[in-house]
Amino acid sequence: MTEPEELVSALPALDEREVEASLRPKALGEFVGQPKVREQLQLVLESALRRNRPPDHVLLSGPPGLGKTSLAMIIAAELGTPIRVTSGPAIERAGDLAALLTSLTEGEVLFIDEIHRIARPAEELLYMAMEDFRVDVIVGKGPGATAIPLELAPFTLVGATTRAGLLTGPLRDRFGFTGHMDFYDEGELEQVLARSADLLDIALRPDGGAEIAGRSRGTPRIANRLLRRVRDYAEVRADGIVTADIAHAALAVYDVDQLGLDRLDRAVLDALVRRFGGGPVGVSTIAVAVGEEIATVEEVAEPFLVRAGLLARTPRGRVATPAAWAHLGLTPPTAGGGPTLFDA
Template identity: 65%
Template sequence: MSGDAVTSGEPLNDSERDFEGALRPQSLNEFVGQHKVVSQLGLLLKAAEMDSRTPDHILLSGPPGLGKTTLAMIVAHESGRSLRMSSGPAISHAGDLAALLSSLVPGEVLFIDEIHRMARSAEEMLYLAMEDFRIDIMVGKGVGASSIPLDLPPFTLVGATTRTGLLASPLRDRFGFTAHLEFYEVEELKTVLSRSAQLLSINIPDSALLEIARRSRGTPRIANRLLRRVRDYMTVHSSEDAAHAVELALALYDVDERGLDRLDRSVLSALVERFNGGPVGVNSLAISIGEESETIEATVEPFLIREGLMSRTHRGRIATSQGWAHLGLTPPSINP
């Protein structure tokens, strides 16, 4: 298993999903990080409870793995409502959404992950559902078609997206509360890992937790996955000191001291060694390492840019002086 399988945004298998589910906080008080968003959500939910009404629709945006799904679950739990979960790709036409909405019970929380990937016809149906709690169902075709209005019970929609810019303005404007989740600081990730280690009964020193946190790309999901890999290593090599086991486990899974995995280093190495630091187009870069350009743009590039190892210009991608240094190389004097 390569390092990118540990840290990338790949779909979770059942064991990983169960593992992460066991570590999810159950309330806003247990949720680590995102302090402003947590405070705002707490106020929104408390006000709705005091007014005996359904909470406003909520839009959560931000990179994968920062807690959008967890916060949706907490919204349902803290408001005492049941939770219905779906995803944008699963709603491929308006009929899918109509079936989902018509089966809701009063006050239910509907969570739609990757809501920007929902079919446009369904998105347009959602406008009316969010605003007036009703939908119009078309019956028949052609000149004989007719519209039948269907009233819906009050519900709270929690939408999650990693691409806010792909949401149509009419949909975005119908959310009563919009929050953007930020990457976590190292100390916040250390707190997440400390809680997870306690729940998993892993005896691991703070210095080792801090090292995992530094390599977790500011993302709790990645931090917990790396902790799982460390736990596996400590289980197999029980004689190893815990701090040493962390170093060896992360090295085994190709996660370096700045959190770069095999794919990240392949992209950076190709940029520096094959294209002399750039500029180079993302398609050429992808072909040179045998990877899809979409994977580089969505998974690798944002992290390398955030770490200051790569820059994106109108002429293409270039390696920064930090990128050269991370590979132990010196940039040519003509390189920006």
């Protein structure tokens, strides 16, 4: 079973990939949210179909769990072509990429997830493949090495990245269309939940969907995960119907509060507020206080706490905002009312 602290992680769990695949929309018209990206992508695909040519290469960027992989699958479905799926970390050598590219059929979609993590030699090979549909395979080593040019069938590369800033300029410039995925609002998440409940045969009331959506951190993957856990609670301890009260009780069992904070998030806030007076305090000190690694606090807890306006990163350290004090039911100290870590 998914651990409580993993329920609100936007990263996919190994045991839920099959469920995720069954919930993916199959067409652009079924995809909920991201209206600007959907409209732009529809124009790109429709134009390519009218010209009977593969569309420009597509880069999808944004935080995990927002639907980048689903859109890649939809692109292939809308074009009526096969899709080949791989990931940046899996392409370690230029030869791995060359073998993959030369096996593509005309018009096929190649999807590379986490493309910013592709090995540099393979990335340099990708430049020519994207631009000229050609690769040069090096045979031999040293002065006697020769380059054998291989023509590629025209294809469309769809790259997905959660860290667009790590993409090199030459690679980014070779994508004809770039779509940035934003977090969903609660209304859009309610639509996602209603669709998923229908596919999973879950009796979800509108108020139950609203309760789950409000705790889903703006991320469909988290919303669908919480929906399945609430379903389990409803089937075991109620009549199987997911209402607001049932969702509230179920998510209390799984330690997910009204804002979507889990055990680690609240532990970080609690340490910052109760032990260190709201800060400023270094992240290493917070990590020791909550018994976690520094990387876990920085990469798992802090991004959402900052986005939710509960924590601020400052040059002097982490600081709890008034909203954090209010969320914990406490009153923030008055300005200048007490000593700080930097007082003499």
